[in-house]
Amino acid sequence: MNVLLIGSGGREHALALALSKSPQLTTLFAAPGNPGIAKLAECVTLDVTDHQAVLDFCRVMKIQFVVVGPEAPLVAGLVDDLDKAGIPAFGPSKAAAQLEGSKGFTKDLARDFHIPTAAYGRFKDKASALAYLDAHPAPIVVKADGLAAGKGVIVAMSDKEARDAVEMIFGGAFGQAGAELVIEEFMEGEEASFFALCDGEHALAFASAQDHKRVGEGDTGPNTGGMGAYSPAPIMTEAMSARVMAEIIAPTLIGMKARSAPYKGVLFAGLMLTKDGPKLIEYNARFGDPETQVMLPRLQEDLLPLLMQCATGQLRSEPVKLSHRTAMTVVFAATGYPENPQKGSIISHVEKAEAMSDVIVFHAGTKREGNHLIANGGRVLNMTGLGSSVREARDRAYAGLDVIDWPEGFCRRDIGWRAL
Ligand code: AMP
Numbered sequence: 381m382n383v384l385l386i387g388s389g390g391r392e393h394a395l396a397l398a399l400s401k402s403p404q405l406t407t408l409f410a411a412p413g414n415p416g417i418a419k420l421a422e423c424v425t426l427d428v429t430d431h432q433a434v435l436d437f438c439r440v441m442k443i444q445f446v447v448v449g450p451e452a453p454l455v456a457g458l459v460d461d462l463d464k465a466g467i468p469a470f471g472p473s474k475a476a477a478q479l480e481g482s483k484g485f486t487k488d489l490a491r492d493f494h495i496p497t498a499a500y501g502r503f504k505d506k507a508s509a510l511a512y513l514d515a516h517p518a519p520i521v522v523k524a525d526g527l528a529a530g531k532g533v534i535v536a537m538s539d540k541e542a543r544d545a546v547e548m549i550f551g552g553a554f555g556q557a558g559a560e561l562v563i564e565e566f567m568e569g570e571e572a573s574f575f576a577l578c579d580g581e582h583a584l585a586f587a588s589a590q591d592h593k594r595v596g597e598g599d600t601g602p603n604t605g606g607m608g609a610y611s612p613a614p615i616m617t618e619a620m621s622a623r624v625m626a627e628i629i630a631p632t633l634i635g636m637k638a639r640s641a642p643y644k645g646v647l648f649a650g651l652m653l654t655k656d657g658p659k660l661i662e663y664n665a666r667f668g669d670p671e672t673q674v675m676l677p678r679l680q681e682d683l684l685p686l687l688m689q690c691a692t693g694q695l696r697s698e699p700v701k702l703s704h705r706t707a708m709t710v711v712f713a714a715t716g717y718p719e720n721p722q723k724g725s726i727i728s729h730v731e732k733a734e735a736m737s738d739v740i741v742f743h744a745g746t747k748r749e750g751n752h753l754i755a756n757g758g759r760v761l762n763m764t765g766l767g768s769s770v771r772e773a774r775d776r777a778y779a780g781l782d783v784i785d786w787p788e789g790f791c792r793r794d795i796g797w798r799a800l
């Protein structure tokens with residue numbers, strides 16, 4: 381089977397590595413891919429915002445399955461257009477991707493289908509939002525409704541911070557994404573990420589992970605896409621996973637069907653494990669980055685048929701085969717990330733890390749120029765280590781990082797501290 385993978389990050393490198401092992405695969409294409417993916421797939425330049433161009437490519441190259449990595453093409457309806465053309469694709473339709481695209485949509489779904497989540501209000505104007513804050517003192521959480529690159533959430537510890545957040549969002553800080561906002565109750569507990577494969581009707585638990593969102597050690601500084609992650613999340617016991625499947629994932633699939641937007645693809649649930657049980661913080665409509673770089677190395681079966689079954693509505697019920705080992709990934713980022721990452725510096729000795737056992741180097745923001753590997757983004761490399769414990773996985777990930785020569789890069793040295 382010829383497969384087209386869309387995306388260029390560390391998540392897509394991890395997907396490419398897993399897909400490339402499939403006995404069912406003939407040729408893997410990636411658009412646009414990256415230098416790490418280029419060792420596993422044929423990288424092609426294709427404007428994925430031009431859906432007709434993607435369809436034409438699929439026809440010419442006899443693509444039988446498309447795997448969409450990032451959220452933007454999902455929200456733009458790429459899967460809908462592939463579907464109409466009879467090309468199966470992994471990922472939700474535009475309507476179903478609203479679970480990530482609109483926080484208000486997800487909150488209303490949770491209310492209507494009794495999915496445990498924080499109490500909330502939705503607002504389109506400043507006066508009513510501020511009136512709600514008068515009645516609900518801090519701590520409280522203010523969120524832009526739409527996609528705001530992870531920056532649209534303000535956890536306000538004081539009333540002033542909450543009011544400032546409302547002013548900022550309605551003042552246009554996030555453009556259209558802030559035309560509406562959600563204000564919700566502050567939840568206390570430990571956070572975990574949970575992933576379930578879905579075929580519109582059925583869901584299958586995939587794996588759990590925990591990540592570090594803040595750029596600085598001790599979980600300080602601005603939010604990022606994630607500076608590191610590990611899988612499994614020790615707090616996500618089998619009993620807790622079963623609860624999340626029954627109380628959160630299952631009613632979500634029922635609700636999405638009732639909204640005429642059956643959910644296919646992977647549901648990435650951000651959870652708060654509170655004293656009253658697991659509660660939904662938010663959904664993403666895709667695999668996590670860097671969570672995928674720790675989940676897929678634990679997969680002990682062929683990924684391709686599992687993703688295909690999501691697309692064709694024939695997801696099996698037999699549990700996913702995952703190694704009991706721990707995987708940890710540490711993000712190697714360019715100086716200045718997240719505000720202003722410096723591009724263009726040379727990275728050396730990646731092959732030394734690649735030669736280490738139980739170490740996998742995933743490329744995220746790199747490019748090749750002649751014989752040089754060049755930093756070309758904020759999050760540049762992800763170093764995954766595998767081990768029989770969190771400590772062993774961590775030691776391997778950092779051992780891998782330490783052989784790389786890249787003075788312009790930095791990483792957090794405390795990934796996994798909560799689990800250790
Ligand atoms: P989100 O983008 O919705 O995942 O929010 C980003 C982060 O804000 C989450 O990972 C949590 O740490 C925090 N957060 C969001 N909503 C809440 C809430 N209702 N209570 C406490 N923390 C929250």
Ligand code: GLY
Nearest residue numbers: 605606668669670
């Ligand atoms: N690491 C969080 C995300 O992929 O959204």
